[in-house]
Amino acid sequence: MDAALIRVPSAGSDDDPLADLAELLTADDALRGLVRLVPRPPVAGQLxxxxxxxxxxxxxxxxxxxLATGVALWLRNRWRTPRGTVTVDIELPDGTTVHIGADGTAEPEKVVEAALRPWAHDR
Known part of the structure; x- marks a missing residue:
């Protein structure tokens, strides 16, 4: 099965944005069992x-x-908090990487759906 990789450039902060996004996505029946957190290799001296x-x-x-709906919902919820601009990078199975930012000025749903539409319709 093809897999998209999602990265949050600010990941690694005290709140765990990837874990939050994973929790939201796994709540969707269409994605249940299809979402997996990928561990970062440990840095020397860290567990x-x-x-x-x-x-x-x-x-x-x-x-x-x-996936598009879940990421858009997550982006919308993240920029409504005092975190400022939130960005997500989605690497599609064909190698294309989509960079999406939400700062409250656009509708994240439309941005994410437009970014994923060409790949999703080819499947």
Whole structure:
């Protein structure tokens, strides 16, 4: 199954944005069992490296649409808090990387759906 990799450039802060996003995505029936946290390699002298990315299987059954909806909802919720601009990088299975930022000036749903639409419709 093809997988998209999702990275949050600010990941590694005290709040765990990748874990929050994983929790939101796994609540969607279309993505249940398709979302996996990818560990970051530990730095010398540390016990664990935290999370590097989320791997999301998007090969069938509307998973790409569910992914777009979930990421957009997460972005909308993140920029409503005092965190400022929030960005997400999504590496699609074909190697294309989409950089999406939400700062409250655009509708994240439309941005994410537009970014994923070409790949999702090819499947």
């Amino acid at each position: 664990g490296g935290g999370w590097d990315a989320l791997a999301v299987g998007v090969g069938s059954g509307g998973a790409a649409t569910a």
